[in-house]
Amino acid sequence: MNLDCDVVRDLLPLYADGACSPASAALVEAHLAGCPACRRLHREMTARLEPQPAPALRPFRGARRLLLGIILAAAVLLASFLVNFGGAWMGDRASPGHLAVTGLYTVFWFVFASLARPFRPLLRVAFVLCLLTAVSGLLGLVGRLAGGGYLLAFCAVFASVPLYGLRLFLDWTWLYTAAAAAGLAGAWWTGRGLRRLRRETAA
Numbered sequence: 001m002n003l004d005c006d007v008v009r010d011l012l013p014l015y016a017d018g019a020c021s022p023a024s025a026a027l028v029e030a031h032l033a034g035c036p037a038c039r040r041l042h043r044e045m046t047a048r049l050e051p052q053p054a055p056a057l058r059p060f061r062g063a064r065r066l067l068l069g070i071i072l073a074a075a076v077l078l079a080s081f082l083v084n085f086g087g088a089w090m091g092d093r094a095s096p097g098h099l100a101v102t103g104l105y106t107v108f109w110f111v112f113a114s115l116a117r118p119f120r121p122l123l124r125v126a127f128v129l130c131l132l133t134a135v136s137g138l139l140g141l142v143g144r145l146a147g148g149g150y151l152l153a154f155c156a157v158f159a160s161v162p163l164y165g166l167r168l169f170l171d172w173t174w175l176y177t178a179a180a181a182a183g184l185a186g187a188w189w190t191g192r193g194l195r196r197l198r199r200e201t202a203a
């Protein structure tokens with residue numbers, strides 16, 4: 001380390017802050033270009049000055065949002081079941097009211113899964129529900145194609161009730177197909193979010 005290095009290192013904090021005079025800045029730059037040791041020091045200094053990523057939401061706020069999210073999810077699930085269950089049980093054609101509930105239910109889960117991305121437990125709730133819908137739809141489909149049975153019809157409740165509004169356009173077979181497809185797409189989408197979250201926390 002020579003005298004130049006000493007002078008430059010005295011100037012570096014000012015230079016990193018952008019508070020040097022143009023002449024001093026030119027001097028520092030010229031020295032940095034030829035001195036790896038000072039260059040490393042400068043890099044470390046600017047890395048410290050870079051704005052740090054905002055800390056994750058404070059635990060209390062995170063917990064409150066988590067609780068709110070889970071209560072909201074449970075409420076929407078319950079509401080959809082309450083409104084649609086009668087229609088689904090009777091097996092009649094759905095009404096526009098059922099369709100509206102089904103539409104709200106679908107939009108809710110899409111928004112929920114998008115907003116839940118930074119929160120692993122919420123994302124897991126969405127993932128499990130999507131998977132449940134997919135499995136339930138597939139079981140309903142098996143029941144339809146293999147000739148039914150009460151057990152399979154019962155297993156298909158998770159697909160048939162929340163999405164019952166689709167019965168306005170679709171018969172049961174296509175409703176189960178749509179439910180299975182939507183469930184798989186949702187599980188893929190939320191599963192991708194979970195994997196990304198795991199990668200980010202591992203990095």
Ligand SMILES: [Zn+2]
Binds near residue numbers: 004005008035037
């Ligand atoms: Zn130097």
